[in-house]
Amino acid sequence: MDFSLLTRHRGLLAFVMLVFGLAVTLCISNGQLKDMADVEWLDVIGEGSVCLLTLCWITAVMMSRPPGKVTGLLVAGLSFFNFSALLDVFDEFTFYSDAVHWLSVVESIPAAVGMVVMSVALYFWHQEQLALNKQLQRREMWYRAHDQIDVITQLYRADYWRARAMELQEQGVEAAVVVLDINDFSEFNLRYGHAEGDRFLREISQLIVMNLRAVDLACRYAGDRFVILMPEIGAGQAEEFAKQLECSVRNVAFKSGGQTTAIFHSVRSVCGQLQQQVTLAEMLCGLNRQLDESSQQVA
Numbered sequence: 001m002d003f004s005l006l007t008r009h010r011g012l013l014a015f016v017m018l019v020f021g022l023a024v025t026l027c028i029s030n031g032q033l034k035d036m037a038d039v040e041w042l043d044v045i046g047e048g049s050v051c052l053l054t055l056c057w058i059t060a061v062m063m064s065r066p067p068g069k070v071t072g073l074l075v076a077g078l079s080f081f082n083f084s085a086l087l088d089v090f091d092e093f094t095f096y097s098d099a100v101h102w103l104s105v106v107e108s109i110p111a112a113v114g115m116v117v118m119s120v121a122l123y124f125w126h127q128e129q130l131a132l133n134k135q136l137q138r139r140e141m142w143y144r145a146h147d148q149i150d151v152i153t154q155l156y157r158a159d160y161w162r163a164r165a166m167e168l169q170e171q172g173v174e175a176a177v178v179v180l181d182i183n184d185f186s187e188f189n190l191r192y193g194h195a196e197g198d199r200f201l202r203e204i205s206q207l208i209v210m211n212l213r214a215v216d217l218a219c220r221y222a223g224d225r226f227v228i229l230m231p232e233i234g235a236g237q238a239e240e241f242a243k244q245l246e247c248s249v250r251n252v253a254f255k256s257g258g259q260t261t262a263i264f265h266s267v268r269s270v271c272g273q274l275q276q277q278v279t280l281a282e283m284l285c286g287l288n289r290q291l292d293e294s295s296q297q298v299a
Ligand SMILES: Nc1nc2c(ncn2[C@@H]2O[C@H](COP(=O)(O)OP(=O)(O)OP(=O)(O)O)[C@@H](O)[C@H]2O)c(=O)[nH]1
Pocket: 152, 181, 182, 183, 184, 185, 186, 187, 189, 193, 194, 195, 196, 197, 198, 201, 222, 223, 224, 295
């Protein structure tokens, strides 16, 4: 877990602590300690867990989301909820004199306000998700599994791609497969360094995604090799697409470090078609072999 992400939310952290401090101060300054024999420990455990879990949720939200409207509302709502939860826990250890009895009467109101704020947050979260879905459409293809994303390219890994391709194959959907390999990438790494190689892989991945239709799916197959699944298109169209993609990559003027000199690089590709009679593994093996054989012919 990366707790350093919390530092992006200094304002929200201060707000959470303020609400927490306010609840504790109100209880301590107005309550009188109960006799320990009167404490209902089962209630303490139940209400204490709610309080602790709410704090865990607040931490999880701040660690997983960038600052913004949705994050702010979620944290604010949870903080209000936590305010009530804290009063509830303190209630088990203290009682209030008649003068401050209002405290136990109003203790659930912040929780209700918190739920309303969180409902508003969920509405905006939904809107945000719709926008993100549009952005991710060409990477996810109706299914999400964040643990299968390649860290360097931010594309899905081969296993994810295989599972989606097998689904199409089982459904008998016509689909083209394009495999793409960067030419002389080991040389690129040697010349500009591994970190620049990683950056180049990332840029190429973005370019591939940019060239796809919304229904296509690109994945990092291995090393400098990518595989693309294109439902409902024939071999001719896939070859046309592959040529366009090769052309796009050839025209990318990559800049290494602070240099202004452009580095132009190339890729090569082969295309195939999903077939019921040929297994996916056999087809990929054939396409990879073709790519390896074509390696010598590339200048
Ligand atoms: N920077 C970087 N390099 C990688 C990564 N994965 C694999 N590589 C490198 O990619 C290179 C692939 O080498 P080869 O399979 O010989 O491919 P190539 O040099 O492009 O040769 P051809 O495909 O025949 O043109 C190797 O040097 C690997 O070290 C990665 O994640 N980051």
